[in-house]
Amino acid sequence: MTAARNGLHYWQLLGSPGCRTLWKFAIGKDSGKACYPPRAEVRYSETILQGRCWQDPYRYLQDDQAALYSLLEAENTYAEAWLQPLAKLQHQLHKEIMQASPQDQESMPAQLGKWVYSSHVPAGKQEVVIVRQKGSGQNETVLDLNAPGHFASALGQAKICKSQHKVAYTLEVSPGSEQYRGCVQDIATGEVIDAIPNSAGLEFAADDMSIAYTTQDAAGRSSQVRLRRIGENPGSEQCLMDEVEQDTHLHIGRTKDWKYLLLNANSKSTSEVHMLDAHNPWTAQPVLVMPRQQGVEYFVEHHNTSLYIMTNRHPQGEMRIMTACTSQLPQRMADLDTFVEVESGDCIEDTDMFHKALVLHIRSQGLPCIRVVPLPTGDIGDGQMPASVDIRLPAGFTELVPGPNPDFYADYIYLEASSPIMPAKQFSLDLADPACLKPLQSDGAAGPGPLALYKWKALEGVSADGTPVPITLVYKEGSEQPAPLLLTAYGAYGMCADMNFKPERLSLLERGWAVAIAHIRGGGELGRAWHRSATGACKARSVDDLEACLDALVQQGVAQHGSVALEGRSAGALPAAALLNRRPGSIAAMLLHAPLVDLLGNMTDESCPLRVHEAGEFGDPCISTDVLDAMLELCPYTTLQSCEQPAVLIRVGLDDLRVPAWGPTKYAAKLRASQMGLMPVLLMSRPGGHFSEEHHAVTDASLDIAFLLHAMANKHESKKPDVRRVF
Structure with missing residues (x-):
């Protein structure tokens, strides 16, 4: 007898004394104790906006922090009890993940003059150490964040001054706060010679004695650029730029040749850059490159007497490179020359x-590549230039990440390539003879099975409007189809879905699973138009695409409905959770990390610090009725209906500013109340912010995989396929 047949809510069933045995079976027959899920108090709140009205049973959790934290504590207790029977499996998976992980975690080399810099996290430590080496000499420590006095603070960024005698860096004030303080340190002595209480980003001037930095306002927005003499009284500081637009963030950088400091103002759809003479920052005045224009973004570099400007001023909105002369600023976009x-x-x-x-x-046809464009030694147009050279990824790789490559006069650059089945491998490229990428190291780690047995191939789904949607399918050669499937996607901010090597997925592949990465609209796999087509009131296209990928994988025999697990992280949780609402019977389990699942709550709550900035991606429901109507139909939390839900594991950071903890907590409470079956809804929280999971990566991954394996094996009324074939 099931809850669905009785018409009972899950919490009503679990509250019945006669169901203790049934519930103990649901959490694992070896658990040895009964544990009941928390029941959040229902307090209906009505919201009226632009003539639309909706009810929220858990709206109070956005304002009542005591109630929120009490509920989260109860959720942790329940999740730990439910997961306890999986401890042995988790331990085995932890060993497998460690075995499959590359052993050498040192960063790519960064050559700067005669010094070669690198960073690593020492065994048994949590924070980074930066070292440098000259020739065949001994390593010299540049910065050790595990040393006394740093309190193992997370590193924001680190910059080396022109003479390479000082390092400036930012540290997170508290875990997950995304508020930073700055320090300037003498490399030779290790002495901190200046401290900046509020500094989100910083950059040395060419004189080595001055530093420009950005400050954050109460909402965490970088709103000012200031100039400071290192080690002197802060009263002598100078404000270089003060940004009043709430959707615009400031960033301080410099041109690679040390000629100019760059004061960048960026929103989701506009840019404005001022340049300041890096050798005379106190006497020179910032010079505007081009005034901001709605819908136009641009980024600046300098070479000889010319500016090279990457801008989306293009008929299709894609980026191109244009040039301007530094003696003719400010410029109009229409006067730039295409390069x-x-x-x-x-x-x-x-x-x-x-x-x-x-x-x-x-990015060409969805895969990254490099183009080396020779530059003139004089002004642009002086003499015939050699042809550009395109360098493709080595066979089998899908991701390409550039190294820091800080030296303007470098002859070689360093890059790192990887794929879902190949650990990261470092390469060098000779800029004078860029024929191909040359590996810096031999092949490394192996997983539970030989890496050669793991394969990936490109598939395709067709979305509701006829748009083809790329899919990357990862599997082990010889495994059977249809197989249990992990389906993941991102689809936001123009960012591509993560195609890097993830050792925990090998444990799934070894157990006969397949992994599919859906390259849905909203991401950047096929350019900026691919991103724009699933923003604002059109965000539901991301869900349409993910649904099309699910159906294509089933139709092609890769998986079957009811044996698919979804994974979504941050904004990538939005299409995953929305797809669950559309197709609950197709999904056996779901993993959500820092999930944006209460989109409507986030975008209508004025206390959310990034609400104004995020309107550039999702639209503003407080202004546009089209956006509001779209969110009312799309928001996973708002559109939840009572049905037989799959097993769901949600992770949240208590100090997350981007996805506040109340959003996933409300979602878990409503999901559990809507549960008409026996699968668990688990919510786990810990102190920390949106990016605080990396210190717990292996532990979390092993538990996630254990949860997926257990949920798939115990899927209620799952059916075995009638026909199987081999990949």
Whole structure:
């Protein structure tokens, strides 16, 4: 007899004394104790906005911190009890993940003059150590955040001054706060020679004695750029820029040749850059490159007497490279000269400037590649230039990450390539002869089975409007189909789905699972138009795409409905949870990390610090009725209905500013109240913010995989496939 047949809510069933045995079976017959899920108090609150009205049973959790924390504590107790029978499996998975993880965690080398810098996290430590080496000499410690006095604070960024005698860096004030303080340290002595209480970002001037930095306002927005003499009285500081627009953040940088400091103002849809002479920052005045214009973004680099500007001022909104003369500022966009424009279907993602060449990071047909564009030694147009060279990824790789490559005069650059089945491998590229990437190291770790047995291939789904949606399928050669499937996606902010190597997934592949990565709209896999097409009132296209990928994988025999697990992180949880609402019978389990599942609550709560900034991605329901109507139909929390739900594990940071803890907590409470079956809804929380999971990565991953394996094996009324074939 099931809850659904009786028409009872899950919490009503569990509250019945006669159901103790049934519930103990649901949490694991070896648990040895009964444990009941928390029941959040229902206090209906009505919201009226632009003529629309909706009810929220748990709205009070956004304001009542005591009630929120009490509920989260009870949720942790319940989750720990439910997961306790999986401890042995988790321990085995932990060993497998460690075995599959690359042993050498040292960063890519960063050559700067005669010094080569690198960083690593020492065994048994949590924070980074930066070292440098000259020639064949001994390593010299540049910065050790595990040393006394740093209190193991998380590193924001680190910058080396032009003479390489000082290092400036930012540290998170408290875990998850995303508020930072700055320090300047003498490398030779290790002495901290200046401290900046509020500094989100910083950059040395070329004189080595001055530093420019950004400060954060109460909402965490970088709103000011200030100039400071290192070690002197803060009263002598100078404000270089003060940004009043609440959707615009400031960033301080410099051109790679140390000619200019760059004062960047960026929103989701506009840019404005001022340049300041880095050699005379106190006497020179910031010079505007181009005034901000709605919908136009641009980023600046310098070479000789020319500016190289990456901008989306393009008929299709893609990035191209244009040039301007530094003696003719400010410029109008219409007066710029086109320097590089990529072919249709390709998109420029980033640039890196060097003395000999401009390096473009391009995505072509969904995969990254590099274009090396030789640069003139004089002004642009002086003499015939050699042709550009395109360098493709080595066979089998899907991701390409550039190293820091800080030296303007470098002859070589360093990059790192990986794929879902191949650990990261470091390569060098000769800018004078960029024929191919040359590996820096031999192949490393192996997982539970030989890496050669793991494969990936490209598939495709067709969305509701006819748009083809790419899918990357990862599997073990010889495994059977249909298989249990982990389906993951992101689809937001123009960011590509993560295609890096994840050792925990090998444990799934070894047990006959497949993993599918859906490259849905809202991401950046196919350019900026791919991103724009699933923003604002059109955000539901991300869900349409994910649903199309699910159906394609079933139709092609890879998986079957009812044996699919979803995974969503941050904004990637939005399409995953929305798909669950559409197709609950297709999903056996779901993993959500720091999930944006109460989109409507986040975007209508004025206390959310990033609400104004996020309106550039999701739209503003307080202004647009189209956006509000779209959110009322899309928001996973708002649209939850009572049905037989799958097993769900949710992780949340108590100090998360981007996805406040109340959102996932409300979602867990409503999901459990809507549960008409026997699968658990688990919510786990710990102190920390949106990016605080890395210190617990292996422990969390092993528990996640154990949860998925257990949930799939115990899927209520699951059916075995009638026909199986081999990948």
